[in-house]
Amino acid sequence: MTRHPATLNPAGQLAAESSEFRIHLVSFLAAIIGTAAGFVAWLLYHLIGFFTNVAFYHTISFTFHSPRNHQLGLWVILVPVVGGLIVGVMAKYGSSKIRGHGIPEAMEAVLVNRSRIEPKVAILKPLSAAIAIGTGGPFGAEGPIIQTGGAIGSLIGQVIQTTASERKVLLGCGAAAGMAATFSTPIAAVILAIELILFEFKARSFIPLVIASTIATSLHFVLMGRGPMFEVGAIDFGIPRVLPWYLLLGAICGFSAVGFSKLLYWVEDQFEKLPIDWMWWPAIGCVVLGVVGYFVPRVLGVGYDTISDILNTHLVFKVLLAVMIFKALVLLVTIGSGTSGGLLAPMFMASAAMGSAVAMIINHFIPGAGISPAAFALVAMGAVFGAASRATFAFIIFAFEITRDYNSILPLMLVAVIADGIALAFSENSIMTEKLARRGLKIHSEFEPDILRQMTVSQAMVTEPPRVPETMLVREMAERLAQHDPILSRHQGVLIVDDAGKLKGLITxxxxxxxxxxxxxxxxxxxxxxxxxxxxxxxxxxxxHAASRMLRAGVGRLPVVDRKDPTKILGYLGRAGVLSARLRQIEEEQVREGGWASAKRNPKAAGEITPVK
Structure with a gap:
């Protein structure tokens, strides 16, 4: 066997060299990232307030006010258009990475760019989002702050010498810290980073994520107060009395998630067909927003006040329908046009309005149902976005954390998983991954243990490997192979031994x-x-570990020896042995074994194996 020379990666380091993940250093940096993301979230919130006050009230103030109370009349139609023009120019001449709602861009950085994000994104993304939202854009701040926080983590990982895995965790810490600092939801932020950014659940990533999210949330307490994101009165979730109606709500939320995702990318496709430069698309989309906003002011801006009104049952049925339909409409058109802003808050508003409206409809036709509109609104908030993003667990916790009502957990769990099941059945990609899939990136976001980390070498090795004496001539071995020797022809490599059977070498x-x-x-x-x-x-x-050693060295087989005596042969591990482990995993997934019930009907069937078709 010839040892291949170690290859060079783009940084000029030996690919065969490896370094341990420095969890202590990454955890320390996570604390810095959490602090930075906390201040950036606070700054973004006040920037949105500043641009809102300038655009709608012609005052200089950083205090956040809803744009729905403006007195601009028909001039309000032009305000979002101006914001769209500014964002389009920033994207064209600054960075196109600021387009969209942020999370797919952070995912792409992890999957394609080895967790590297350009420094200018950390500045342009929050600024463009603040302008877009401040001029009436129907977006949330969470997507931009997740991307911005991720950019901060990535930049810190680029300033110092790190591995791609360490940099990925730092990026995830920034994303989690940004969300935690914005919504004061540290648990959901950690889970969201695991489900959508890191695609791994390990101590090396979990510990830094918790540190960053904890510090960012603590800063939220200091800078923005300790209360929940939405103040909600007492809600009767009606468990178990209302349980059947929650099943219905789960189905409605699932189909809503699928429909919204498909409509969003259909709208994007229509903008792609326009015969003008994409720089102008946000302004065109904002024309629709301005017209709708003139008639339905509640669609303008983030809409946190409207979400609070829905959760406290302050809106009548007609207003709920208007919010549900028109908030979703303007969100589809504006996000589809490529402007900058998050999906979470506006989808929360539309789905909460839908949930509340569904409860009112059921109560109207079945007076004895006794469903709380606020309960359905809260549950629908978490279920729709969880199903659309395939981050169901994160948004079960998220909906709980923003209200801090423990009684919401059971209906949230039930409705969210029903909605998620429907989304899985009717949509191959999530609202986050569809954009990446269209660029040729296939993302497997489900978590499962690596079979190679569950098996030892002894379970995959050949226990009686082929051996030849060290004195054998090359010509003699070639003749035996030409004659299809049953021992030597089974493997690409053959072990070389001395007279005592001790390992001396290997020949391929x-x-x-x-x-x-x-x-x-x-x-x-x-x-x-x-x-x-x-x-x-x-x-x-x-x-x-053995397979990793083979890959780094560029070899296809390893002799298996005794730890105390490296010349004592115990076996032989080749590529086929490694692949046999994968085959075992496939069989566990796809081979159905006979059970007790089948054995009673047919005793010969007990223990039989049937492939799943």
Missing amino acids: RGDLLRAMESEDAGTQTVLQAGTTSLLTAYEDELLF
Whole structure:
């Protein structure tokens, strides 16, 4: 066997070299990132207030006010258009990464750019979002702050020397800290980062995520107060009396999530067909927003006050319908046009209005149902976005944290998983991953243990590997292979041993061919033609570590030896052995074994294996 030379990565470091994940350093940096993200979230919130006051009230103030109380009359139609023009120019001549709602862009940085985000994104994204929202854009601040926080984490990971995995965790810490600082939801922020950004659940990422989110939330307490995001009165969730109606709500939320996701990307496709530069698309989308906002002012801006009104049952049925329909409409058009802003808050508003309206309809036709509109509104908030984003667990916790009402947990869990099941059945990609899928990125976001980390080398190795004596000539071995020797022909590599059966080296078919082409092929021994400087594996080590060693060194097989005596052969691990572990995992997923019930009907069926078709 010939040892391949270590390859160089773009940074010029040896690919065969490895370094341990520095959890203490990453945790320390996570604290810095959490602090920075906390201040950035506070700044973004006040920037939105500043631009809102300038655009709608012609005053200089950082205090947040809803734009729905403006007195601009028909001039209000032009305000979002101006904001759209500014954002379009910023995207065209600043960075196109500020377009969209933020989370897919953070996901793309992890998947494609080795968690590297340009420094200017950390400045342009929050500024463009503040302008878009402050001029009436129907967006939330969470997507931009997640991307901005992620950019901060990524930049810190680029300033110092880090691995791509360490930088990914730092990016996730920034994203989680940004969300925690915005909504005061530290648990949901950690889960969201795991589900949508990191795609892993390990101590090395969980610990820094918790540190960053805790510090960011603590800063939220200091800078913006300790109360929940939405003050909600006592809600009767009616468990278990209303349980059947929650099943219906789950189905409605699931189909709503699927429908909204498909409509959003259909709108994007229509903008792609426009014969003008994409820089102008946000302004065109904001024309629709301005017209609708003139007639339905509640669609303008973030709408936190409207969400509070819905959760406290302050809105009548007609207003709920208007909010549900027109908030969703302007969100689809404006986000589809490529402007800058988050999806979470506006989808919360539209889905809360839908949930409340559904409860009112049921109560109207079935007076004895006794459903609380506020309960349905809160549950629908978490279920629709959770199903649309495939981050159901995160948004079960999120909806609970923003109200801090523990009684909401059971209906949230039930409705959210029903909605998620429907979304899985009717939509291949989520609202977050569809954009990436269209760029050729296939994202597997489900969590499952790595089979290579569950099996040892002894479970995959060949216990009786082929061996040849060190004195055998190359010519003799070639003849045996030509005659299809049943022992030597089974593997690409053969172990070389001395008279005592101790490991001396390894020879591959490639080594054999090169030796046959040499001038001394007739007298050369297999030990001279093979490799004596060997990488080895141990039978009790994880298959993952052995396979990683093979990949880094560029070899396809490892002798398995005793830890105390590296010349004592215990087995042979090749590529086929590693693949056999994957085959085992596939069989566990797809092979259905006979059960007790089938054994009673047909005793011969007990223990039979049936492939799942």
